[in-house]
Every structure is written in C-alpha cells, then in structure tokens.
Amino acid sequence: MNKDYPVPAGYLERExxxxxxxxxxxxxxVNSRNEVKDWxxxxxxxxxxxRHICWAYQIGRPGSAAEAAMNDDGEPSGTAGKPILSVIQHKDMGDVLVMxxxxxxxxxxxxxxxxxAYAGAAESVLSAVDRVVQRSMDAATVTMSFSDEQPLRHWCETNDAVLESIEYGSTVTARVLVPADRGEQFGGFCDAQKLDYRFDR
Structure with a gap:
C-alpha cells in the first residue's frame, strides 16, 4: 500500500x-500543533x-489523519471551520493548514x-498551491541510555527519519518519525542496540 501523500509545497495567499x-x-x-499556533x-x-480568522487543519495522511481540528472564530457554528476542513479533505491533502x-x-x-464563502476561499487557495509528495511517517518512542543517543541520531540521519523531540531524565526518551517503509529496519536497529521502543499506533 502506498502511504505517500501530497502536501502543500509552501505558503500561499489568495483573496x-x-x-x-x-x-x-x-x-x-504544518507538521505539528505548535506550527499551527505559530501560523x-x-x-x-x-x-x-x-472580524474573524477561521481555520482548519489536518496532519498526517488524508483519510487517516493523525490529527485534525477546526475553528469558527465567532462565526455561527459550522459555517466556517467545517467547510474549510471539508475542502481540505476533498483535496486529499495532508499536513495542511488553511486560514x-x-x-x-x-x-x-x-x-x-x-x-x-469560506468553502470558496479555501478552494481558491488549495487549487492554486503547488503540491509535493510527503513520505508517510510512523511515530515511535524510544527509551535509552545517554550513550545510545548518538547511534540513534546517526541512524535517523542515514534513513530519512526525524528525531522530533528528546527528553533527558534518568534515561533518555526520544520521539522518532520513521518512514513507513523503514519500520522493520528501525526495529532491527533498536533490537541490535537493545533499545526499548514502541510505535505509537
């Protein structure tokens, strides 16, 4: 099954x-709620x-988005955020925010x-924006010792994985985004390094 999906190539505005x-x-x-907040x-x-700044977004692969949300920002309920999100879903696009x-x-x-009006505005900008293909990623949480961090970073760099966040305590906890087609290799690496890992499913 092909898990790659289209995402916006960049920022665009239409009036x-x-x-x-x-x-x-x-x-x-967008790839996270923090990025949505920044925009x-x-x-x-x-x-x-x-008067209003209404929005909707979905993060992840269309049809099985990891996260989606919308906001009417004072417009009557269901008249702004929902139509924007409907257009996003109809366009079959992931990792996208429309304001x-x-x-x-x-x-x-x-x-x-x-x-x-809101659906039309969303349609105008989504029809105009260029698309690029995003590789589908699976999120994994890894718990390890401090000495294991460098080998993990190296594996991520050489396998198109993203070390999304890392927390230091008595152990090191990392959140890693692994390309969907590299899940087995990642598991093999963790097993070889004796790292405790789990995919967030």
Missing amino acids: TEVKKSRFIARVAP LERAHQDHPDA VIRYFGGIKLGAGGLVR
Missing part, C-alpha cells in the same frame, strides 16, 4: 470578495482588525452564504 466582505485565504504546510499568531499580527481571514463588508451573508 476573494463576497458582498463586500473580504476573504483572505492562506495555506501553509495563526502570524495571521493575527498581520490582520489585527479582521481564512474575513473583513466584514456590512452585508450579512446568512449561514448558507457563509458556508459557500
């Missing part, structure tokens, strides 16, 4: 107008006077109009 309301849609690649903070800094910044133009759009 649409509906009945004098401006909808500024932004798409960005949202940037949007609030760029547009401090915007839609709205400047109210004085004419109320109604619930149906809002759904169409």
